[in-house]
Each structure stands twice: as structure tokens, then as C-alpha cells.
Amino acid sequence: xxxxxxxxxxxxxxxxxxxxxxxxxxxxxxxxxxxxxxxxxxxxxxxxxxxxxxxxxxxxxxxxxxxxxxxxxxxxxxxxxxxxxxxxxxxxxxxxxxxxxxxxxxxxxxxxxxxxxxxxxxxxxxxxxxxxxxxxxxxxxxxxxxxxxxxxxxxxxxxxxxxxxxxxxxxxxxxxxxxxxxxxxxxxxxxxxxxxxxxxxxxxxxxxxxxxxxxxxxxxxxxxxxxxxxxxxxxxxxxxxxxxxxxxxxxxxxxxxxx
Amino acid sequence: xxxxxxxxxxxxxxxxxxxxxxxxxxxxxxxxxxxxxxxxxxxxxxxxxxxxxxxxxxxxxxxxxxxxxxxxxxxxxxxxxxxxxxxxxxxxxxxxxxxxxxxxxxxxxxxxxxxxxxxxxxxxxxxxxxxxxxxxxxxxxxxxxxxxxxxxxxxxxxxxxxxxxxxxxxxxxxxxxxxxxxxxxxxxxxxxxxxxxxxxxxxxxxxxxxxxxxxxxxxxxxxxxxxxxxxxxxxxxxxxxxxxxxxxxxxxxxxxxxx
DNA sequence: TTGCCCCGCTTGTTGGGACAAGTTGTATAG
DNA sequence: CTATACAACTTGTCCCAACAAGCGGGGCAA
Numbered sequence: 001x002x003x004x005x006x007x008x009x010x011x012x013x014x015x016x017x018x019x020x021x022x023x024x025x026x027x028x029x030x031x032x033x034x035x036x037x038x039x040x041x042x043x044x045x046x047x048x049x050x051x052x053x054x055x056x057x058x059x060x061x062x063x064x065x066x067x068x069x070x071x072x073x074x075x076x077x078x079x080x081x082x083x084x085x086x087x088x089x090x091x092x093x094x095x096x097x098x099x100x101x102x103x104x105x106x107x108x109x110x111x112x113x114x115x116x117x118x119x120x121x122x123x124x125x126x127x128x129x130x131x132x133x134x135x136x137x138x139x140x141x142x143x144x145x146x147x148x149x150x151x152x153x154x155x156x157x158x159x160x161x162x163x164x165x166x167x168x169x170x171x172x173x174x175x176x177x178x179x180x181x182x183x184x185x186x187x188x189x190x191x192x193x194x195x196x197x198x199x200x201x202x203x204x205x206x207x208x209x210x211x212x213x214x215x216x217x218x219x220x221x222x223x224x225x226x227x228x229x230x231x232x233x234x235x236x237x238x239x240x241x242x243x244x245x246x247x248x249x250x251x252x253x254x255x256x257x258x259x
Numbered sequence: 260x261x262x263x264x265x266x267x268x269x270x271x272x273x274x275x276x277x278x279x280x281x282x283x284x285x286x287x288x289x290x291x292x293x294x295x296x297x298x299x300x301x302x303x304x305x306x307x308x309x310x311x312x313x314x315x316x317x318x319x320x321x322x323x324x325x326x327x328x329x330x331x332x333x334x335x336x337x338x339x340x341x342x343x344x345x346x347x348x349x350x351x352x353x354x355x356x357x358x359x360x361x362x363x364x365x366x367x368x369x370x371x372x373x374x375x376x377x378x379x380x381x382x383x384x385x386x387x388x389x390x391x392x393x394x395x396x397x398x399x400x401x402x403x404x405x406x407x408x409x410x411x412x413x414x415x416x417x418x419x420x421x422x423x424x425x426x427x428x429x430x431x432x433x434x435x436x437x438x439x440x441x442x443x444x445x446x447x448x449x450x451x452x453x454x455x456x457x458x459x460x461x462x463x464x465x466x467x468x469x470x471x472x473x474x475x476x477x478x479x480x481x482x483x484x485x486x487x488x489x490x491x492x493x494x495x496x497x498x499x500x501x502x503x504x505x506x507x508x509x510x511x512x513x514x515x516x517x518x
Numbered sequence: 519t520t521g522c523c524c525c526g527c528t529t530g531t532t533g534g535g536a537c538a539a540g541t542t543g544t545a546t547a548g
Numbered sequence: 549c550t551a552t553a554c555a556a557c558t559t560g561t562c563c564c565a566a567c568a569a570g571c572g573g574g575g576c577a578a
Contacts, residue, residue, distance in 0.1 A: 063540030213472030322570030
């Protein structure tokens with residue numbers, strides 16, 4: 001009838017975290033202390049703590065105490081991001097702009113490859129499955145914390161016309177702007193948003209422990225007659241929000257800052 | 260040096276699921292069988308299986324074998340949803356339309372309350388914290404599977420002008436349309452999207468086990484001069500995607516169907 | 519044929535123990 | 549004073565055992 005003991009442990013600690021008994025960054029009592037407090041075995045206490053970890057509330061690492069997670073959230077306004085009609089006045093990469101604007105230090109690791117376009121991306125780009133394309137991959141950091149990974153795929157026909165995009169160095173003004181300046185303007189975007197738990201690989205790349213989901217944003221950019229590129233961005237779900245502004249928002253003072 | 264045994268178990272099973280050895284809905288070998296296969300104790304095998312569960316790959320319930328999850332995903336196009344310039348031709352509630360359009364049976368449980376507007380919502384509605392407001396709460400199902408919960412808050416000034424919204428029954432044409440027909444049109448939306456692991460309460464309401472994150476969508480609707488309502492929708496992350504169409508998408512055949 | 523019960527399977531909960539490995543502060547040696 | 553080594557903590561991994569609880573099929577009874 002009564003709740004399992006390990007859930008009582010988790011619920012009690014969760015409530016105390018919510019009530020501020022343990023604030024962000026604070027250490028929780030050690031397993032030994034919790035064992036005494038709840039008169040439970042170490043296994044049971046660990047099971048309860050594991051629950052909190054899997055809810056993303058608590059961090060654990062060998063040798064150190066369990067620690068309450070603290071978050072600083074970056075908000076990305078997707079209806080402005082990369083949007084030509086908004087970024088007219090800005091120079092350089094849209095991402096750097098967003099982050100610098102928030103007073104943080106951005107940093108990226110860049111990679112360009114010739115690859116077979118994955119099945120799901122090929123569908124979005126309307127190219128034959130298995131066709132070659134260019135992948136521009138970017139691992140983004142903010143103040144040296146991994147923040148997101150971004151993979152942009154360009155179809156072969158576009159690379160043939162604009163081989164610059166296959167070169168392994170960064171494009172100063174941003175590739176969307178680069179293409180627009182050369183007559184290939186993206187006039188429409190189709191965005192898809194989803195969430196799931198990270199694969200082990202994603203967890204490693206983004207340095208997220210268990211209990212933190214990823215937020216996936218897939219943007220397909222269209223010219224007037226066909227898809228031009230497809231970008232899949234994988235965010236740490238605990239550090240990122242995405243916003244959209246639709247219609248007339250004179251009444252709303254938008255804020256794209258760190259919260 | 261070598262990987263922990265429980266991770267070897269998880270990695271092996273994960274690979275076999277990816278390779279299709281175990282398809283969606285299939286049962287995994289029982290703990291006893293896995294114990295023999297990996298020459299590990301029951302605890303270790305369970306630890307490995309728990310990892311897969313927390314990644315959302317596998318379901319478990321007492322008395323039944325571990326089962327590979329299968330998903331059917333519902334895509335909601337947020338730039339069309341509730342958008343007056345698109346839904347002109349549709350009658351009835353936007354949600355039902357979306358779901359019926361996908362050939363599924365929608366079903367909702369409805370509730371209307373007078374409540375103190377929560378802190379975060381009050382900020383978005385630009386009303387004093389602690390002020391009273393009306394909450395219209397909706398628990399949505401598709402084919403009897405819990406799909407999402409939706410909480411819409413209306414500020415007091417709006418209820419004073421439109422007391423119909425405080426009445427406990429559903430509004431046939433949808434409340435956004437109802438207000439628009441009476442001169443209070445929402446001309447702009449500010450959408451926020453985020454993800455996290457569900458609270459225990461959310462997990463119960465949406466019938467999601469561990470390893471499935473929720474996708475949260477907060478839409479604030481604005482008239483020409485102020486916020487009118489704020490809707491927080493909590494989706495099961497494994498069953499829902501959200502899309503946005505921006506700009507000119509003549510080149511894209513949009514599909515808002517079940518995938 | 520139909521309905522019920524029981525048995526054997528499954529996973530869930532909880533206890534015990536042992537050793538490995540990482541962190542941190544302290545005390546000691548240089 | 550500094551640097552090293554140790555000691556005392558922490559959590560991580562792994563084993564064993566026992567009983568509870570849920571599910572499903574087979575067999576028995578009506």
C-alpha cells in the first residue's frame with residue numbers, strides 16, 4: 001500500500017530541493033547520512049538518488065557528493081535567427097551574434113566533410129537516398145561549456161554551383177548570407193522540433209549526464225522552388241529554450257537574453 | 260580499463276535494437292537469460308536494462324518482459340495552429356481538427372477554475388503576481404492514449420469583459436475564435452519551447468515511464484496592445500513533434516500528418 | 519463451452535556485503 | 549614554504565539472497 005521506500009527518499013529530497021533547503025550547487029547529504037535518516041539500505045538510498053539524477057535535478061560523480069544542478073538558460077529566437085529580413089544590419093555569424101549579445105564568450109569547433117546524405121535528411125532535401133552531399137558540422141561552446149552541435153547538409157547540385165561551401169574553413173558572413181549574396185536566397189524555412197533522451201554519443205559530445213534530454217531543431221531552408229539546405233541542431237535541453245514570434249507583436253517587448 | 264559490465268549489457272542490447280534484432284514491440288530476453296548470456300548477477304543485468312529504460316528505448320512493467328518501445332508521432336504545425344489567417348475555413352476546435360485530419364479519435368477532459376495566476380504566467384500576461392485569473396485546463400487523448408495537457412490562463416480584466424470564458428463548459432468554436440468574433444483579436448503570438456524530464460505528477464497524467472522527456476510549449480497571445488492569454492501545453496516528448504513554417508514555402512509540400 | 523483458480527514465469531523492492539576508484543584535506547618530509 | 553604521501557571521506561561497480569507483485573497459460577470445475 002505505502003510508497004516504495006526508494007521513492008519516499010526521492011520524493012523527500014525533491015521536495016526539499018523545491019523548497020530551497022538545498023539550493024542550486026549545494027551538496028546533498030551523503031549516502032551514509034541518508035541511510036541513517038531513512039533507515040534504509042545503501043542500495044535503496046542509491047535507487048532513490050538515481051531517480052533524482054534521471055529527472056535531471058541532481059548531478060553525481062565519483063568521489064564527490066551529490067550536487068543540485070543549476071541552470072543558466074540561453075534563449076534562441078528561431079524566427080529571427082538567420083532570418084534575412086531581420087539580420088540585415090548584422091554582420092558575421094548569427095550564432096555568435098546571439099551569444100555575444102548575451103555577454104558570453106562563444107567558441108566553435110568546425111568540420112567540413114563530403115558524406116552520403118543520411119536517409120532522413122535526403123527526404124527533406126528531396127534528393128535521392130545515398131547521394132553525396134556536403135556536411136558542415138559545428139560544435140558550439142559558450143564559456144567552454146558544450147552547448148549544441150549543428151550539422152548542416154547541402155545537396156550536391158548546390159555544391160557544384162557554390163564550391164566554396166565545401167571548403168573546410170568558416171565562412172565569415174555566414175553561409176546563408178553567403179548564398180543569398182550570390183543569388184540563392186532562402187525565402188522560406190520549415191522548422192521541426194522534437195525531444196528525446198540523448199544517445200551515448202550525444203551525451204559524450206554535449207557532456208550531459210543521465211536525466212537531461214536533448215532538444216532537436218531541424219531547419220530546412222527553401223529557395224523559391226526547392227530545398228537548399230537542411231540543418232540539424234542538437235541542444236542540451238537543460239540549457240536552451242527556443243522561441244518564435246508570430247504575427248504582430250508590437251505589444252510584446254522581446255527578450256533574447258540569458259535568463 | 261574495460262567498460263563496466265552493466266554498460267556492456269546496455270550497449271550490446273542497444274546495438275541489437277538498432278540493428279533490428281529486436282524490433283518495435285518485441286520482447287527482450289528475460290533477466291534470467293541475460294544473466295546467463297553475460298555471466299553477470301541479476302543486479303548488474305538490471306542496471307544495464309535500467310539504462311535502456313532511462314534512454315527511452317525500452318519499456319518495463321512488472322510481470323511482463325522488457326519491451327522495445329514503438330512510437331507513432333503526431334506532428335503539430337504551430338504556425339498554423341490557432342492561427343486566424345489560416346483557420347478561417349475551419350469550424351470547431353483547432354486541436355480536434357488537427358487530430359481528426361490525421362484519422363484518429365480525439366477525446367478531451369475539460370476543467371475550468373478560478374485560480375491565482377502562477378508567477379511565471381503572471382509575468383507573461385503582465386499582471387500582478389498573485390492576481391486571480393481563469394484557468395481552462397484540458398487533458399487531451401488520442402485513441403485513449405494520453406497525449407498532452409494544456410493549461411490556458413486568462414487575466415481578470417479579460418474575464419470581466421467576457422465572463423463566458425469562466426463558465427465550465429467547452430466553447431464550441433474555440434476560445435481564440437470566440438474572442439476574435441467579439442472584437443478581441445489576437446494579432447501576435449510569442450511561443451516558447453523547452454524540454455525536461457517530467458515531474459512525477461506529469462509522468463502520471465501523461466502515463467509516461469522513466470526515460471521519456473516532455474516537450475513544453477508556452478504560447479502567449481497578444482492583442483494590438485497587450486497580452487490576452489497564456490497557454491502552456493505539455494506534450495509527451497516521444498509522441499509529438501512541433502513544426503513551424505516561416506516565410507514563403509511554395510516549394511515545400513507541408514505534411515501535418517501522423518508519421 | 520465457459521469461467522475460475524493456480525502455478526510458473528516475469529519484473530519490482532529491499533536487504534546484506536565487498537572492493538574499486540575519485541576527491542579533498544591534513545600531516546609530514548624535503 | 550612547498551610538495552608529496554596518506555587517511556578519510558565520497559560515489560561506482562558487482563555479487564548474493566529473499567520476498568512481493570503482476571501477468572498469462574493450462575487445467576480443472578461447472
